[in-house]
Amino acid sequence: MATIIKQKSITIKCSNPSTNVESITCMALESSAKQFSVNMIWIYSNTANLSKDDFMPSDQLQTTLSNTLNYFPILAGRATEDTKGNVIIHLTNEGVLYTEAECPNHTLDYFIPQTLLEEGFDYEHINTSDLAVKVKNDCTGPCMSIQVTRLKCNSVILSISAFHCLTDAHSMSHFINAWASGKPSQSMPMFDKTFILYPTEQQRQQINSLTRPKNCVFNRNAISLSNEPFVQVQQQRVISKVYFFSVNELNNIKKEVSKDISTSVDYISTYDALYAHMILVIAAATQTSLTDNIKVLQSLNGRSSFISCCSPAVLNYFGSFPFWLYAEIPSDREPTLSSLAQLIHEMYSKQTEHSLREYNAYLMSGDGDINKNRADTDIINRDFYCSSWRKGNLLDANFGNSGFPIYSGLTDLLYPRYFAMMDTRARDGSVNIVLGMREQDYERMIQQNMLHKYQ
Incomplete structure (x- = not known):
């Protein structure tokens, strides 16, 4: 110790x-x-x-x-x-x-x-x-x-x-x-939050009557949720590990996804494909039925969505963009790697500055009490949530003689259905995933040998 x-x-x-x-x-x-x-x-x-x-x-x-x-x-x-x-x-x-x-x-x-x-x-x-x-x-x-x-x-x-x-x-x-x-910031942080607000008075007057937008994880009308998604105490030992996915392995997963993808999808990203793969791996290990109205969650960094209507300075917005989106896996059929990747892709690709403003406005609708907003999900026992920290320059912080960090990630991770996707120090497109699983589920995952089936 x-x-x-x-x-x-x-x-x-x-x-x-x-x-x-x-x-x-x-x-x-x-x-x-x-x-x-x-x-x-x-x-x-x-x-x-x-x-x-x-x-x-x-x-x-x-x-x-x-x-x-x-x-x-x-x-x-x-x-x-x-x-x-x-x-x-x-x-x-x-x-x-x-x-x-x-x-x-x-x-x-x-x-x-x-x-x-x-x-x-x-x-x-x-x-x-x-x-x-x-x-x-x-x-x-x-x-x-x-x-x-x-x-x-x-x-x-x-x-x-x-x-x-x-x-x-x-x-x-x-x-x-x-x-x-050790120098003045080259990209000056922007603190002005007006870009996320409705720009016209007519739109602002409609805030009180807004209903919950599609894909919005937060719910203002949830009377009582049995589980808080991030703070429930674990009842079993959780085994947390970092899993490495090489560029070749990621390409193989994407190729497998592309075999049965809809022609309406313009492309499938590494994030789409790997997230879909991890859902199937975790579901098998935890013996979760994916036809039981399971939610798939993701975080959306929407800064880039506002460039066209505001300015490039929005990219330097210093604040938090916890747009937690979700979609339910269709319950009428067993999902496939391709169908899950498409679900994930379409969830975020449809978001614009208009939908993000509506999302934020909904959270202060009605009487405006922020405390009524609840994340309507359970990532301890049912749902899945992947947060991508890739392409965010997290491995660029060089303190002079320190060199670049060999690793950057979460301080701790104990959640069995939440995992983070991160760049590796190889800087070649390979990915680290840090995932915590209950001990019996982890042992089952190792026995099933699905995690790296596309190596």
């Missing part, structure tokens, strides 16, 4: 804060994700065998962090809620939480065996080690918390925890790359 010795946490503030102490109100969609946090790690290998004082030195990390916060002041602020449950961020410059830690009894290979990076590896030591100081899930205290853990070999595991109403993986990547560069 890893021994993690933590120093007393400090707060890092903007080095040159603005005198304009204003506030920013999160969009309805962001406020609806306020009970969740985003928890990520970046792992840096000390390949040059530098000393602890020379490899990613603490004073340099703190100085550059303070300077970077000048461009991301929202992270150094504090949150409150209004009477409708909307999260308001006050730019008070009270700082982000920063913690230095040390693991004196283990080297990097304990957490991530470098000889297995192209084969996959066990996530248990990452899951069970105290590698983060997480932010609270009630929007109190610091909006962001950073822990820098120095290992016996002087390699570094850097973790960031932040309110999900403020950041998603896209925003997190924007921030850490700016911090790592």
Whole structure:
């Protein structure tokens, strides 16, 4: 077991804060994700065998962090809620939480065996080690918390925890790359949220009467949901691993999908094909019937949808886009790899800036109480959810002598039907999937030998 010795946490503030102490109100969609946090790690290998004082030195990390916060002041602020449950961020410059830690009894290979990076590896030591100081899930205290853990070999595991109403993986990547560069951000973050709002008064007057849009995971009329999708305590041991899919294997999966795909589909992406494959693998392992009104969920980064009607600056929007879409697998027939890939593809390809604005507006319809929004799904026992963190530059954060991270992903993962899809350090289109499964389901998956059937 890893021994993690933590120093007393400090707060890092903007080095040159603005005198304009204003506030920013999160969009309805962001406020609806306020009970969740985003928890990520970046792992840096000390390949040059530098000393602890020379490899990613603490004073340099703190100085550059303070300077970077000048461009991301929202992270150094504090949150409150209004009477409708909307999260308001006050730019008070009270700082982000920063913690230095040390693991004196283990080297990097304990957490991530470098000889297995192209084969996959066990996530248990990452899951069970105290590698983060997480932010609270009630929007109190610091909006962001950073822990820098120095290992016996002087390699570094850097973790960031932040309110999900403020950041998603896209925003997190924007921030850490700016911090790592040690320079003013080349892509200035945009905080203006008006692009997501209805542009005309006539549209705004219709908000109160909006009904739930198609594909919208959130439901304002759910009286009582038996399961919270992300916070239910696991009753069994969960085995978490990173599974590696090579470019050749991914191409084979896509070829298999294309054998029976509808001519109406313009293309099938790696995401579509691999997600469909993983649904079949997990369903078989968990003995889940896919004809029982099962929901397939995904996250949509919709920033690019607004370029044509707003400006390219929207790509640098710093906030959270937790557009959780869903579609139900048709219950009248057994799904195939091709039909699932097509379902996944059509779900997000039909989304435009109009549908995304309607989605956000629905979440503040009726009496406007954000607290009524519930994610109407169960990814513990029934449904499937894949979040793609690919093509987001998460492996580009080079802190000078650190080199690029050898891995970036979730700080921990214990959910049996939620998995993340991520780029690998090979940067060749190969994919890492981190997945947690109940022990008996994991053993069944290994026996069925379906995971890498297209190698």
